[in-house]
Amino acid sequence: MEINNWHKELTYDNWVPVAVSGARPPARYKHAAAVVDEKLYIAGGSRNGRNLSDVQVLDFRSLTWSSLRLKANDGKDDDISQEILPGISGHNMIRWREKLLLLGGSSRDSSDTLTVRYIDIERSQVGVIKTSGSVPVARVGQSATLVGSRVILFGGEDMGRKLLNDVHVLDLESMTWDMIKTTQTPPAPRYDHAAAMHGERYLLVFGGCSHSVFFNDLHLLDLQTMEWSQPQTQGDLVSPRAGHAGITIDESWFIVGGGDNKSGCPETLVLDMSKLVWSVLAVVKQKDPLSSEGLSICSAWIDGEKYLLAFGGYNGRYSNEVFVMRPKAKDFLRPKIFQSPAAAAAAASVSSAYALSKSEQLDFMQLDDTNSKSPINGLPQDDDIDKVEAIKEDKRLLELSIAEARAENSKLGGQIDEVNNTHTELTKELQSVQTQLAAERSRCFTLEAKIAELQKLLESMQSVEDQVQALRQKNSALDQELAATAQRQNSGGGWRWFGGSEK
Incomplete structure (x- = not known):
C-alpha cells in the first residue's frame, strides 16, 4: 500500500499490522502511550525485568520510528525539579496542553508518594512537577482518566504490594490533589484494570486483578453524588482479564488484550456505554501480539477519520509491533440484541x-x-x-x-x-481441548527427541556390532590357524626326523 494513503485502504473493524520502515523500538510492555499531532509517543515500559527510560515516536505519515532525545529542564520554574526520565513501568500518560504528563509507576527512585513527571515534546525536556494537597501514595497499575481539567485516579498496587481501591482527583490547573470519599460498595481492590469516562459524569471501571483473582466486573462511580454502583450489562459474555487497554470514541469503549496469567484474551470488545451492552468486535489468534498483557491503545485523527492504534504487550514474548483498526461509525456498531x-x-x-x-x-x-x-x-x-x-x-x-x-x-x-x-x-471445552492438544504436542516433541536419541544409539550399536563381527571373523581365523599347528605337532613328524638322524 502507498505510504501516504495506507490508512484509507484499511477495511472496517479489522486489526492490521503497520508495515513501518527502518528500525523498530525495543519490544516492551507496561509502557504508556499518547497521540499528538499525528504522532504516537511511547514512554518507558518493561522488558526482561528491566524498566526502560526511552521515548519512542512513530510518525503516521512516513511510518518511521525515531527516538526523542531527552534533556533535563533548565530549572527556571520553581514548581519543576531537574531530572532526566528514569526507567519506569506501570505508569499512565496523559496529554495536557503542550506536555505529556506521566503519573505513578515503578522506577528506581520511587518515593513514598505518587510522582507526576512531564515531557515537553517541543523542547524535549523532562522534569518532575511538584503537587500539593492530599497526594496519594506511590503505586503501579492504577488508572488515570482525564475529564476536563481533572485527572481521576483509581486503584493500583502500592510499593509494598498492597492493593488499593481509593479515588483521588488531581486538578491540573493548580496541581492539587484531593482524596474523594465515596459511598455504597466500591470495586474490590485491584490493579491493571481499565477505566473510562462517560458524559463527563460517570467513571467506569472494568476488570483488573488482585493477587489471586481476575475480574470481569463493571463498576460505575457517579462523580456528582460520589456513589459507586455495579450496573447489569447485556450482550456478549466477557472473560476475566487484567493488563488490557481501553479507549473511548463517542459512546463506544474499546477494550483490547489482557490475560489471566494462563492465556491472553484474543477478542476486541466494545461496550456501548449508554446502553451497557458488550459486543465482540474482532477476534485474533491466541498467540497474536494483540492477545497480550500490558499493551497500549490510542485513538488518532488521520485525514478527518478516527483510527485505533495498539502497540507492544507480552504473551510469552515481548512485542514491538503496531496494529491499526478503522472502526465503523457508531450507527454500525449497534449491538445484535437490539436487532433481534x-x-x-x-x-x-x-x-x-x-x-x-x-x-x-x-x-x-x-x-x-x-x-x-x-x-x-x-x-x-x-x-x-x-x-x-x-x-x-x-x-x-x-x-x-x-x-x-x-x-x-x-x-x-x-x-x-x-x-x-x-x-x-x-468455549470452555475448546480451551480444555487446546490445553490437551498443547500437552500432547509437548509429549510428541519429547517422544520425537527420545526417538532421535534411540536412532543415534541404534546407529552406534550397529557400528559396534560390525566391529564385533569383524573380531569374530579374526577370532575364527586364529582358531583355524591354531588347529592346523596343533595337527602338525600331533602327527609326530619332528620325532621321525630326529630318529632318522640316529641311523
Whole structure:
C-alpha cells in the first residue's frame, strides 16, 4: 500500500499490522502511550525485568520510528525539579496542553508518594512537577482518566504490594490533589484494570486483578453524588482479564488484550456505554501480539477519520509491533440484541399499543360528537354501538398479538440464554481441548527427541556390532590357524626326523 494513503485502504473493524520502515523500538510492555499531532509517543515500559527510560515516536505519515532525545529542564520554574526520565513501568500518560504528563509507576527512585513527571515534546525536556494537597501514595497499575481539567485516579498496587481501591482527583490547573470519599460498595481492590469516562459524569471501571483473582466486573462511580454502583450489562459474555487497554470514541469503549496469567484474551470488545451492552468486535489468534498483557491503545485523527492504534504487550514474548483498526461509525456498531426479531416484535407491540390508545381516544371523541347530535335523548344509535363493538374486537385482537409477541420475545430470550450458555460451555471445552492438544504436542516433541536419541544409539550399536563381527571373523581365523599347528605337532613328524638322524 502507498505510504501516504495506507490508512484509507484499511477495511472496517479489522486489526492490521503497520508495515513501518527502518528500525523498530525495543519490544516492551507496561509502557504508556499518547497521540499528538499525528504522532504516537511511547514512554518507558518493561522488558526482561528491566524498566526502560526511552521515548519512542512513530510518525503516521512516513511510518518511521525515531527516538526523542531527552534533556533535563533548565530549572527556571520553581514548581519543576531537574531530572532526566528514569526507567519506569506501570505508569499512565496523559496529554495536557503542550506536555505529556506521566503519573505513578515503578522506577528506581520511587518515593513514598505518587510522582507526576512531564515531557515537553517541543523542547524535549523532562522534569518532575511538584503537587500539593492530599497526594496519594506511590503505586503501579492504577488508572488515570482525564475529564476536563481533572485527572481521576483509581486503584493500583502500592510499593509494598498492597492493593488499593481509593479515588483521588488531581486538578491540573493548580496541581492539587484531593482524596474523594465515596459511598455504597466500591470495586474490590485491584490493579491493571481499565477505566473510562462517560458524559463527563460517570467513571467506569472494568476488570483488573488482585493477587489471586481476575475480574470481569463493571463498576460505575457517579462523580456528582460520589456513589459507586455495579450496573447489569447485556450482550456478549466477557472473560476475566487484567493488563488490557481501553479507549473511548463517542459512546463506544474499546477494550483490547489482557490475560489471566494462563492465556491472553484474543477478542476486541466494545461496550456501548449508554446502553451497557458488550459486543465482540474482532477476534485474533491466541498467540497474536494483540492477545497480550500490558499493551497500549490510542485513538488518532488521520485525514478527518478516527483510527485505533495498539502497540507492544507480552504473551510469552515481548512485542514491538503496531496494529491499526478503522472502526465503523457508531450507527454500525449497534449491538445484535437490539436487532433481534424479539426486540423488533417488542418494539412493534409498544407502537401498536400506542397507536391503539390514540385510535381509541379519537374514535370515542367522534362518538361523543355523534351522540351529542342524537335525537333520542343523547343515547348512542345502533351504528355507534356496532362501531364500539368493532373497536373492542380490534383491541382484543391487538392485545392477543401483543401477548403473542411478548411470549415470542420471552421464548427467544430463553433461546438466546441457552445459546450463550452453550457458547460458554463450548468455549470452555475448546480451551480444555487446546490445553490437551498443547500437552500432547509437548509429549510428541519429547517422544520425537527420545526417538532421535534411540536412532543415534541404534546407529552406534550397529557400528559396534560390525566391529564385533569383524573380531569374530579374526577370532575364527586364529582358531583355524591354531588347529592346523596343533595337527602338525600331533602327527609326530619332528620325532621321525630326529630318529632318522640316529641311523
